[in-house]
Amino acid sequence: MSKAVETKRVGASKKAAAPKKKAARQKTGVNRKPISVGAEWTFELIEQYHAEIAAIAEEFNLDTYPNQIELITAEQMLDAYASVGMPIGYSHWSFGKHFIRNEQQYRRGRMGLAYEIVINSNPCIAYLMEENTMMMQALVIAHACFGHNSFFKGNYLFRTWTDADAIIDYLVFAKRYIADCEERYGIEEVENIIDSCHALQNHGVDRYKRPNPVSMREEQRRLKEREAYLQSQVNDLWHRTVPRKAEEADKAKKRPNFPEEPQENILYFVEKNAPLLEPWQREIVRIVRKIGQYFYPQRQTQVMNEGWACFWHYHLLNELYDRGRLTDGFMLEFLQSHTNVVAQPDFDSEYYSGINPYALGYAMMTDIKRICVEPDEEDRKWFPDIAGSNWQETLDFAMRNFKDESFISQYLSPRLIREFKLFSILDDEEQSELEVTSIHNDAGYRHVRQALSNQYNLSMNEPNIQVHNVDIRGDRSLTLRHVPHNNVPLANTADEVLKHLHRLWGFGVRLESVDADGELRTIAECGT
Amino acid sequence: MAQLIDRRPNAKGKSTVNRQRFLRRYKKQIKEAISEQISKRSITDIDKGESVSIPTRDISEPTFRNDRGGVREGVYPGNKEFAQGDRIKRPAGGGQGGGRRASDSGEGEDEFSFEISRDEYLDMLFDDLELPNLQKNQLRKMTRKKTVRAGFTNDGVPTNINIVRSLRSALSRRVAMGAEPRRRLRELEAELQALEDGGGEEARCLELRLEIEELRSRIAKIPFIDTFDLRFNNFVQRPEPTAQAVMFCLMDVSGSMDQETKDIAKRFYILLYLFLKRSYRDVDVVYIRHHTQAKEVDEEEFFYSRETGGTIVSSALELTRDIIRQRYPPGDWNIYAAQASDGDNWNDDSPRCEQILAKELLPQLCYYAYVEITRRDHQGLWEHYSHLLDNYDNFAMQQIREHVDIYPVFREFFRKQAQ
Numbered sequence: 001m002s003k004a005v006e007t008k009r010v011g012a013s014k015k016a017a018a019p020k021k022k023a024a025r026q027k028t029g030v031n032r033k034p035i036s037v038g039a040e041w042t043f044e045l046i047e048q049y050h051a052e053i054a055a056i057a058e059e060f061n062l063d064t065y066p067n068q069i070e071l072i073t074a075e076q077m078l079d080a081y082a083s084v085g086m087p088i089g090y091s092h093w094s095f096g097k098h099f100i101r102n103e104q105q106y107r108r109g110r111m112g113l114a115y116e117i118v119i120n121s122n123p124c125i126a127y128l129m130e131e132n133t134m135m136m137q138a139l140v141i142a143h144a145c146f147g148h149n150s151f152f153k154g155n156y157l158f159r160t161w162t163d164a165d166a167i168i169d170y171l172v173f174a175k176r177y178i179a180d181c182e183e184r185y186g187i188e189e190v191e192n193i194i195d196s197c198h199a200l201q202n203h204g205v206d207r208y209k210r211p212n213p214v215s216m217r218e219e220q221r222r223l224k225e226r227e228a229y230l231q232s233q234v235n236d237l238w239h240r241t242v243p244r245k246a247e248e249a250d251k252a253k254k255r256p257n258f259p260e261e262p263q264e265n266i267l268y269f270v271e272k273n274a275p276l277l278e279p280w281q282r283e284i285v286r287i288v289r290k291i292g293q294y295f296y297p298q299r300q301t302q303v304m305n306e307g308w309a310c311f312w313h314y315h316l317l318n319e320l321y322d323r324g325r326l327t328d329g330f331m332l333e334f335l336q337s338h339t340n341v342v343a344q345p346d347f348d349s350e351y352y353s354g355i356n357p358y359a360l361g362y363a364m365m366t367d368i369k370r371i372c373v374e375p376d377e378e379d380r381k382w383f384p385d386i387a388g389s390n391w392q393e394t395l396d397f398a399m400r401n402f403k404d405e406s407f408i409s410q411y412l413s414p415r416l417i418r419e420f421k422l423f424s425i426l427d428d429e430e431q432s433e434l435e436v437t438s439i440h441n442d443a444g445y446r447h448v449r450q451a452l453s454n455q456y457n458l459s460m461n462e463p464n465i466q467v468h469n470v471d472i473r474g475d476r477s478l479t480l481r482h483v484p485h486n487n488v489p490l491a492n493t494a495d496e497v498l499k500h501l502h503r504l505w506g507f508g509v510r511l512e513s514v515d516a517d518g519e520l521r522t523i524a525e526c527g528t
Numbered sequence: 529m530a531q532l533i534d535r536r537p538n539a540k541g542k543s544t545v546n547r548q549r550f551l552r553r554y555k556k557q558i559k560e561a562i563s564e565q566i567s568k569r570s571i572t573d574i575d576k577g578e579s580v581s582i583p584t585r586d587i588s589e590p591t592f593r594n595d596r597g598g599v600r601e602g603v604y605p606g607n608k609e610f611a612q613g614d615r616i617k618r619p620a621g622g623g624q625g626g627g628r629r630a631s632d633s634g635e636g637e638d639e640f641s642f643e644i645s646r647d648e649y650l651d652m653l654f655d656d657l658e659l660p661n662l663q664k665n666q667l668r669k670m671t672r673k674k675t676v677r678a679g680f681t682n683d684g685v686p687t688n689i690n691i692v693r694s695l696r697s698a699l700s701r702r703v704a705m706g707a708e709p710r711r712r713l714r715e716l717e718a719e720l721q722a723l724e725d726g727g728g729e730e731a732r733c734l735e736l737r738l739e740i741e742e743l744r745s746r747i748a749k750i751p752f753i754d755t756f757d758l759r760f761n762n763f764v765q766r767p768e769p770t771a772q773a774v775m776f777c778l779m780d781v782s783g784s785m786d787q788e789t790k791d792i793a794k795r796f797y798i799l800l801y802l803f804l805k806r807s808y809r810d811v812d813v814v815y816i817r818h819h820t821q822a823k824e825v826d827e828e829e830f831f832y833s834r835e836t837g838g839t840i841v842s843s844a845l846e847l848t849r850d851i852i853r854q855r856y857p858p859g860d861w862n863i864y865a866a867q868a869s870d871g872d873n874w875n876d877d878s879p880r881c882e883q884i885l886a887k888e889l890l891p892q893l894c895y896y897a898y899v900e901i902t903r904r905d906h907q908g909l910w911e912h913y914s915h916l917l918d919n920y921d922n923f924a925m926q927q928i929r930e931h932v933d934i935y936p937v938f939r940e941f942f943r944k945q946a947q
Binding site for chain 2: 047051082091097103127198199344420427444448462485486490
């Protein structure tokens, strides 16, 4: 899912060189046979635009899932927001909370709605809002149905971590399963488990291992099997820990730490090893974990995904215009939306809210094409591999094989650093002042690029907390270890999260942290 | 190719379930918020929902997060004056760099506020009160005659003639009466034509012409309208319940009534208003407060001005009586009265109250409800009022100790009526 092309990004500084290009083209005087004139859309027109854009996308070798375009109202868009864009989510109060919050903001005019939402599934589902003009619908089709769609299908993270064929089925399965549990065990019980799982959802992903995608039928077939098997496994683990005789206790002492290696996927660890969970509770842990896992690639490829989609909507629509299928009015309206979307306000602007992934991504994609097509001296020095190469192949390669952090450290060019006037600031708590560590000059390019890449490194931005030990011979307490990165402390929400973990684990849980001197310190505990 | 689906007609309110879940979970907080707000709301203002704020920390979803602090490096766009190695003062407010906002959701806003609908509001206010049940209760209503249309009749007074209907029946009568002569006329004309063309006998032609002449005059003589045709609009009188009601709120505002007691009373009045509103189109509310003297006031003053002094309940009853006499003739209005008090009254006054109620008020009222809001034992007024219970079935009294008693008491009040 991605909420693309948001209206709230106003305050445009025109970055794209688009208008110039367009003026030049007008002189050539193409014989115009526009698909439509006027702002109103109809189903026939949407189909026609889709067909024409699809034809051009194919010429550019964009490999996509089939599209399923759904027209929805603003209210339905709010619904979709609440359930993180998923068409069928299980019921939970937190989604209600998000819905209420968004609805309030939308009503007060504080928030613009995304023009579209697109779901990584096969067929790729894109939502178009009925309020959009024909231009906007076409833009969204180019952006979502071809840009995001081909990204979902091509990027290695999505290929490894998500299964577009099965996700909708899995969601249906999850919704039914949870509704079923609510009926059997009561809403409150189920809600509690889900609350606890949500608290740990960010720590329910495998960062290094690779999963096998399963289909829904497979999932159901395995469900029964798994319930029985898991429970037996858990029982086995705990049975073995009951010391019966002295010799056995002796042996036990020699037993290695459990888990043998620290486990980063806390939810997975809970699912497999929590001693007191009922089978259905384990299944819910699994559902939340799976869905968290499904979204993980999205969080890692925001810049690339949006950049790719923006790059292609710009190219596809311009190509369509060049062939005389769009009116000048359409094009002007399009360029205005486009420049708004890819605008990057300066850090001291009132519109600034971090680096705009659309702006950065679009600029980088466009820049890669430029390096391929018209490289200058600097480019040849910095990017000897791709300068002068076939731009379509190079872009395709970049899209397939990177995520944000690696993409930036690979492709961010000095020229872009100058264009964005990027600079890096070091904020050390111990110092009274901030330090400007590098700016857009020869000495700073590499440092800025590295710093920006780190900024998109999720494992640097999320606290590093792993399951470190379970006292299987004693009180069965679970110990998590937090290793701070650059002395960044843990927010005080940790106490609350531990309560949730305690609910899942059933015995005491404790969180220790390695402080600056390498000393271990217990910073939170619950139930011990 | 692409599949195009129009989702607009279906799936409205997909988040309703989640919203309900949210309300259910935070019922306690929402109720607290509503309790605080009840003082700001008018009794008659029941047609809208309420905006509710609950503290964000209560509804936060905790996750492991990094806090501020430590060593971090960030990249920002739009450098204007900085050079490498510059040292900048840390901006106030903890943010780094210009307009950076706190990115962690849950920070920044202390209150989570949202709107709840009217029904949700009432639900919360009255603790799962099942509003639809109220509708089943029918109160005794004043009735008056109303003239309504009831079709058409064949006789009546000229003012009620229905022209369209009358002309329509005249037309059909003319058609019916002229049918036979006209048919005959056509036959004769055809025969005459045949004779004339064929040069037939002159005598027969003459005969035919005479007969045709006669038929024509017969047709012409059919009257355009006849008394027989007249139709009159019909009206009948039908008894109909009066759609207007007046509700008297009587409250003791003497020093012994504290704000909490008044809030309980206010809820009771809201409930009564709501109840009446279901049965009547227009509901007037009259506020009468009293200590030793009674006074008609507006709602604001009724609930929130502070008075001290003794208590003479009869003053309020007398004022009620006078206002009914002046403005609300019992023939036209359904009159309800609810009195809230902590039960204190000047001892010699209580028998007088009983008198006024029995003789002057109760015969005119649809219902009189007395609520004693106190945790103590029954007071003097209660004792005298209880004499009325046996003789008047439109009089009821109950004691309310706490908020939670309101609805059961209210139900008790109207149970008798429902049977």
